[in-house]
Amino acid sequence: MILDGKALSNQLDVNMKAEVAELKATGLSPKLVVIIVGHDPASQIYVHNKHRKAIKLGIESIIERREADFTEAELLQLIDQYNCDDSVHGILVQLPLPKHIDEGKIIRAIDVHKDVDGFSPESVGKLFNNSHEHYPVSCTPKGIMTMLSHYHIDPKGQHAVIVGDSNIVGRPMGALLLNAGATVTYTHILTENLSAHTKTADILIVATGVAHLIKAADIKPGATVIDVGMDRDENGKLVGDVDYDHAKDVAGAITPVPGGVGPMTITTLMQQTIELAKVADHRTLQPVR
């Protein structure tokens, strides 16, 4: 089974577009601000894609572009301006930032109620405590949970193995799976005999940035394989962290690259913008899972 993130995200977009129209009709217009500092080419593309998606769904989108010499103090001031602006529901600072700016400080400067990326310590703490309140979650792992749910893959009682323990993907991914009742193993660069771990996974999440790190022989037959990688192979072709062509014959379900996890990330960002708008406006919300 191919887990088609592109098709699912298109389907979710249709629902979101309708929901945004409804919200606007009742006086609530979800609004997202994306701040980008400098000219990192990949970041430019991501920001452009977010803007395009927001516009398509009827979400108000502001892109604040600043030169690479924009200071930390100026950035803090810009964030504060949007923190104070009640018409704005989500604030996202595109990472990475230039080296002269402290990313942790910037993330903590964003009002926790507008932290649409779910990167603030408070949101992360709620996630890891499986809090029953609403909190935003890092978009890539949350999008993966949406995809698993859509394909009726229930992590409860399953063994999930995470390869790569970044704060943006691996760690929150493990917390979401743990909260959903999975047994969770975190593996990473220091893990010895990685294959011995990945071969025990019912659900294998790979987020390392190493092209084709995971081969067919590293996968338990029938496992669900989620590939977060967006790498370039020796010919410059976009590939994942999983050797898809061979892995697909072993896995029970697998995400392609591109068209798997990627589209779900942006769609989740839009979902969370709408959620934050509804929370800010005291509207009813589905419980977090």
Place this chain on the structure above:
Amino acid sequence: MILDGKALSNQLDVNMKAEVAELKATGLSPKLVVIIVGHDPASQIYVHNKHRKAIKLGIESIIERREADFTEAELLQLIDQYNCDDSVHGILVQLPLPKHIDEGKIIRAIDVHKDVDGFSPESVGKLFNNSHEHYPVSCTPKGIMTMLSHYHIDPKGQHAVIVGDSNIVGRPMGALLLNAGATVTYTHILTENLSAHTKTADILIVATGVAHLIKAADIKPGATVIDVGMDRDENGKLVGDVDYDHAKDVAGAITPVPGGVGPMTITTLMQQTIELAKVADHRTLQPVR
């Protein structure tokens, strides 16, 4: 090897007592407030032990005892009083609270800079993001890290398996081990074939509250076994979650119950009270591990 938490905590107490005396000589007197609501017998003992230990080390200790019908509003007011009191460095509300009080709300009411238990979402988030700032951590898992370090057991590259994923022990324990470079597996009540997981552990942490859940056959020969349990067996005897008498012949290192993890928890609480006092007074601090 027996990991003697009692002996280690006594040794650390000697150092702390000297440090507290030094701090007092320079005008800084660490002060801890413990609030207990109701008459839970186990909680009474814990609070008494904390008070006695603080006094022994020269740490100022205030116990606020309230009847079981103390309201949530009254408790919030009491916390606020100590939040505003600059002479107080740590505030601990003994759990569990009576059912009419929302524990999450109470924990979040404690000033994050006085959250000596490390239970606030912000502290938990910093832990799970492996933040480089200072933050308090739940005392039991932090005490276990101190014990591992003392006995030169380095988690880096080791496979640590956690049995029990509570917010107070299992989850922060896994985060500390992950931050120290271990491969970490979280197992819990929904885990299938628990023994298959525990048998792969180089470091096995058991915190379930089930007497003698883990037998010798569940342990990899030579593994480090940390038993957080404080259970009663059928004869009313205090035992751990691990069948110590048989497990000790398989394990490479093991904590006894009592005299293992327990004493380290209280000692860690005192360490964190001192740390919070030093942070509040802008004094130099050892980096967090």
